[in-house]
Amino acid sequence: MATVIGAGDRSDARRNRAKVLSAAGEAFAERGLDVPLGDIARRAGVGAGTVYRHFPTKHSLVEAVFAQQLGELVASGERRMSRSAPTEAFFGFVLDVIDTSRSRTTICDVMSADASWPRPVLTATVARLHQLLTVLLDAAQRAGGVRPDVGPDDIVALTVGCAAMMTARHDRAAGLRLVRLTLDGLRPSGPVTEARHFRDVRGSAPGPACEECGAVLTVHPTGRPARYCGTTCRQRAHRRRPAP
Structure with missing residues (x-):
């Protein structure tokens, strides 16, 4: 004979499921995802079988x-x-x-x-x-x-x-x-x-810095001091200059 499931049984099942979800959420927040299902069942106030019935894994x-x-x-x-x-x-x-x-x-x-x-x-x-x-x-x-x-x-x-x-x-x-x-x-x-405006890269660098990207420049003992780290930054800076 088939078992008849009444409305009260279904309500109990819904309540138990909600208890397990609430307890599991609290346990995961406190202890991470490695909490044993038995601990979650005790926190929810239900048996381990109830947990497995709703959540087989x-x-x-x-x-x-x-x-x-x-x-x-x-x-x-x-x-x-x-x-x-x-x-x-x-x-x-x-x-x-x-x-x-x-x-x-x-x-x-x-x-x-x-x-x-x-x-x-x-x-x-x-x-x-x-x-x-x-x-x-x-x-x-x-x-x-x-x-x-x-x-x-x-x-x-x-x-x-x-x-x-x-x-x-x-x-x-x-x-x-x-x-x-x-x-x-x-x-x-x-x-x-924008890198140029987001921080003072020249002030925070340990040595001379590229005026365009802020990279630290190599200091050479002779010649004019470098302003840019390479051709790309030099061209980018020149393109930004206003037309005469």
Whole structure:
């Protein structure tokens, strides 16, 4: 005779699955991905058999945790997009991702990852996250709130770096200040990455430096002091000179 599964049984199963996912997420954040499934079961308050019933392998549990966490970020971004102006929605979403990744560093691995996570559910969730990020970025750029020379992959790399920066600072306020300074570079206030203007390369070099690229120059005992490291930099500097 077939066993009839009632609504109460299904509710219990859903609750147990949610408990396992929550416990696993906390355990992974605290101890990394090598936490034994038995420890996760004890943290969730369920038996090991319950964990294996929902997640037959450790890999499937890890992927389910990641998919849930990324899905929560997608939902947060969609809410921001519907309630806020484009630029505010974009920066708010990026800060959400950074703040979430700060204590869940493995999210960063998934966001920038690839073939190591081939399961359809997780792949689909990562694709939704990237799609949402692209939509938010495009809208913010059209609104004039984000410089036009950055793309979604740049933003992903930036969030990974900012999350690491937040993790490195024990003072959350200090870490957040550095993150905001970094994100300010995305605003269209003019380029800050041109080598000639980004830093005083001549002042920081241990000896004479190329006026174009900042490379340290070889000092010769005779002849006129060199201004450039080679023909390429000399020609580039000459092209930049205003016409007489």
